Amino acid sequence: MEQRISLITLGAADTALLAAFYESLGWERTPGPDGVIAFDLSGQTLGLYPIDKLAEDIGVAPETLGRGAVTLAHNVRAKDEVAVLLARAEAAGARILKPAQDVFWGGDHGYFSDPEGHIWEIAYNPFSPLRADGAFRWTGYGEPD
DSSP states (O other), X not given: OOSOOOXXXXXXXXXXXXXXXXXXXXXXXBOXXXXXXXXXXXXXXXXXXXHHHHHHHHTSOGGGTOOOSOEEEEEESSTHXXXXXXXXXXXXTOEEEEEEEEOTTSXXXXXXXXXXXXEEEEEEOTTSOOOTTOOOOTTOOSSOO
C-alpha cells in the first residue's frame, strides 16, 4: 500500500447543509455520482455522503459510526491567515472550539467544528512551509514563496 490518503469521506446527516458550508468557505464542487458531493483538494478529495448510505455501504448500523476522535487540518502560509480563516468559518456557520493562538511548538493554530460537528484545525507551521500549489508535507518543501 502506498503511503497516502486519496479520499476523505464525511458521513453527513444533511449533505446540502455541509456542501453549502464548504462552498461558503470558497471551495468548489467537483461533478460526481448521485448522492456524493465532492471537493477536489490538493492531491486528495473530500467527499460528503449521507451517513445512512455510508453505514449501509460499510455494512454497519448508522449509530456505530458516531463521531470519532479525528481532526482534519488545513495549513496556511502565514500566521495571520489562521484567525482570518477561523472568522470566515464562523461566519459560514462553524462553531469556534479554540481561537487562533500560539502553540508550544512554535506555530499558531485554532479549531472549529462544521455544522455537523466535524472538527477542523487551521494551522500555521513555520517548520513545514507549503509548496507553491498548497501541498503540505510534515518536513515542508523548503522556503515559502
